[in-house]
Amino acid sequence: xxxxxxxxxxxxxxxxxxxxxxxxxxxxxxxxxxxxxxxxxxxxxxxxxxxxxxxxxxxxxxxxxxxxxx
Amino acid sequence: xxxxxxxxxxxxxxxxxxxxxxxxxxxxxxxxxxxxxxxxxxxxxxxxxxxxxxxxxxxxxxxxxxxxxxxxxxxxxxxxxxxxxxxxxxxxxxxxxxxxxxxxxxxxxxxxxxxxxxxxxxxxxxxxxxxxxxxxxxxxxxxxxxxxxxxxxxxxxxx
Numbered sequence: 001x002x003x004x005x006x007x008x009x010x011x012x013x014x015x016x017x018x019x020x021x022x023x024x025x026x027x028x029x030x031x032x033x034x035x036x037x038x039x040x041x042x043x044x045x046x047x048x049x050x051x052x053x054x055x056x057x058x059x060x061x062x063x064x065x066x067x068x069x070x
Numbered sequence: 071x072x073x074x075x076x077x078x079x080x081x082x083x084x085x086x087x088x089x090x091x092x093x094x095x096x097x098x099x100x101x102x103x104x105x106x107x108x109x110x111x112x113x114x115x116x117x118x119x120x121x122x123x124x125x126x127x128x129x130x131x132x133x134x135x136x137x138x139x140x141x142x143x144x145x146x147x148x149x150x151x152x153x154x155x156x157x158x159x160x161x162x163x164x165x166x167x168x169x170x171x172x173x174x175x176x177x178x179x180x181x182x183x184x185x186x187x188x189x190x191x192x193x194x195x196x197x198x199x200x201x202x203x204x205x206x207x208x209x210x211x212x213x214x215x216x217x218x219x220x221x222x223x224x225x226x227x228x229x
Contacts, residue, residue, distance in 0.1 A: 031221075033102045034102060034221060034222065037100045040100075042185045042187065042194075043075070046074065046075045046078065046094070046098060048097075049074060049097045050072070050073055050075050053072050053104060
């Protein structure tokens with residue numbers, strides 16, 4: 001049951017998630033993200049998780065490649 | 071490449087008797103954290119475990135505890151297993167016979183709801199059950215998930 005502190009937009013806690021009143025770093029509940037998610041069907045939410053995973057893996061691979069070069 | 075939706079589809083289409091639990095169930099309810107594996111609670115009968123093996127058979131499944139060995143469940147293994155942790159080409163599938171805070175498969179099943187997916191119906195631990203299970207686990211990301219689930223529940227109740 002592993003989850004990571006990135007959200008389906010590929011953002012980490014404390015990053016610029018949008019309007020300042022939508023989120024607090026301490027609880028990491030971005031209400032605008034939650035609204036987006038709740039507007040989707042269950043299946044669309046599952047697919048969004050997969051999309052976010054792929055994006056996170058691409059970013060991690062890019063960082064590793066850059067580290068290997070330097 | 072990880073594809074948790076495809077793993078779920080294969081389990082449903084193979085008619086595995088299971089309830090989706092854990093982070094992917096939280097995602098299904100609307101939580102915005104990203105999860106990297108599929109956690110299910112399932113009946114640990116030989117027939118059902120064989121269905122899991124069949125569902126994931128084309129994805130080179132291996133038991134995490136027996137890396138390098140293809141998944142090939144024997145009746146003896148099926149009768150003694152409590153949990154089955156699988157690695158596949160599309161991601162990790164953790165199969166549990168019970169859920170902390172809730173109980174065995176029958177208890178988990180009672181605490182679940184059925185959702186319609188494009189390929190069939192899938193049972194998912196309901197939001198109260200998920201909150202209870204996550205509170206029982208009480209890891210950092212579980213606490214964050216619980217806060218999101220409670221917010222989702224509040225929104226559902228307020229219409």
